Amino acid sequence: MRALRLLFVLSLLTGAGCTKSTNANPFPPCTPHSFTSPGKPLPDCTFEGFNGSPTLRLATLRGKPTVLNFWASWCIQCIGEMPAFQQVYASLGGKVAFVGINVLNLQGETMGAGQAFAKRTGVHYKLAFDPHGLLYGHFQNPLRPAMPITVFVDARGIVKELNIGALDAKTLRQKIKTDFGIT
Secondary structure (H helix, E strand, O other): OHHHHHHHHHHHHHHHHHOOOOOOOOOOOOOOOOOOOOOOEOOOOEEOEOOOOOOEEHHHHOOOOEEEEEEOOOOHHHHHHHHHHHHHHHHOOOOOEEEEEEEOOOOOOOHHHHHHHHHHHOOOOEEEEEHHHOOHHHOOOOOOOOOOEEEEEOOOOEEEEEEEOOOOHHHHHHHHHHHHOOO
């Protein structure tokens, strides 16, 4: 029995060392492994950009404070806050990065609906798709979704604050001032 166990372990180790990954997905998975709370680093994931935004790798955001905003086209509060986010983004002159993340497959959200919604709202900051809410799952339980969620991440890539619910321009500016010291 012991020899059989040893043979099994050796076959696993040998197989793991010799297998070549055949994963053709250009976007590494962002599997929710735990809740990412304030004080923790933002996971490094890569997402497909849309409406003119290139592919987004979260690690490339380091060096500049970032506002991540999770949304869906069916979210009434998201519809209300997107113009405020665009207004604040435009007024900060690039001092803070803004990323709108469309959570796909959450309550039926699709790429087409997200693209149409973003175009209608007229946002010009970076936009990316979060397939199956994998990054969203780091901040919220996808089985009991809350929308919108805004995550404030400092220039080192550390989550400073999570905000569940809509933000108006005044409150968004105040949080940016409090979390990043930027006015």
